Amino acid sequence: MSLDSRGEKARVFFALWPDAANAARLHAIAQQWHRSLGGRVTREDTLHATLVFIGDIALDRLQSLLDLAEGIQTPSFDIDFDARGCWKHNHIAYLGMRQLPEALQNLHFELAARVGEAGFSIEKRPFSPHITLIRKAACDNAARDISINKNPAEPVTWMVRDFVLVKSSIGANGSRYEQIGRWPLLEDKPTS
Numbered sequence: 001m002s003l004d005s006r007g008e009k010a011r012v013f014f015a016l017w018p019d020a021a022n023a024a025r026l027h028a029i030a031q032q033w034h035r036s037l038g039g040r041v042t043r044e045d046t047l048h049a050t051l052v053f054i055g056d057i058a059l060d061r062l063q064s065l066l067d068l069a070e071g072i073q074t075p076s077f078d079i080d081f082d083a084r085g086c087w088k089h090n091h092i093a094y095l096g097m098r099q100l101p102e103a104l105q106n107l108h109f110e111l112a113a114r115v116g117e118a119g120f121s122i123e124k125r126p127f128s129p130h131i132t133l134i135r136k137a138a139c140d141n142a143a144r145d146i147s148i149n150k151n152p153a154e155p156v157t158w159m160v161r162d163f164v165l166v167k168s169s170i171g172a173n174g175s176r177y178e179q180i181g182r183w184p185l186l187e188d189k190p191t192s
């Protein structure tokens, strides 16, 4: 991809991306919910949790996002996606977390600060990490469905070892996501 194409724009965001095993677990949950909620299940290969949403930017500004991500020095962490929900205002059925890990909050804060300092305008809504499992969901059915509200399944525990920058475009089969950068988080050093 050319980073200096004049006038061209890209829709971008930083995200956490599950490994194949967790993506498969998340997808299985989505398919189970789909029976009562209907709507459109997120494709398995596009499941993610947005860290910092940037939106449309000129392509020639992508490089500064790649550069600022290089300097992130925050530790890796585990998260439990253990909260199920369905937002009525946008019909999104999602998995979130009951407790926001401090390390995740710090990673979001650090990235958002750098993105802001680099001159991008970023989303001002409070950080609400989630994985969208279904769009156009019939959320009213979620309240009646014990599999969503009263009978929480095992959490999907996710070892977060890196984060990615994603470029999204709309294609015939829905959103197409291309990972254009991936950065490791700091690993705990083994004690000797």
Ligand code: 2AM
Pocket (backbone or CB within 6 Å): 013, 048, 049, 050, 053, 092, 123, 131, 132, 168
């Ligand atoms: P969603 O799944 O809740 O729609 C690509 O669109 C990713 O960016 C999705 O995870 C989407 O969240 C998120 N996203 C889209 N618009 C956003 C916005 N204005 N603020 C924060 N996140 C947004």
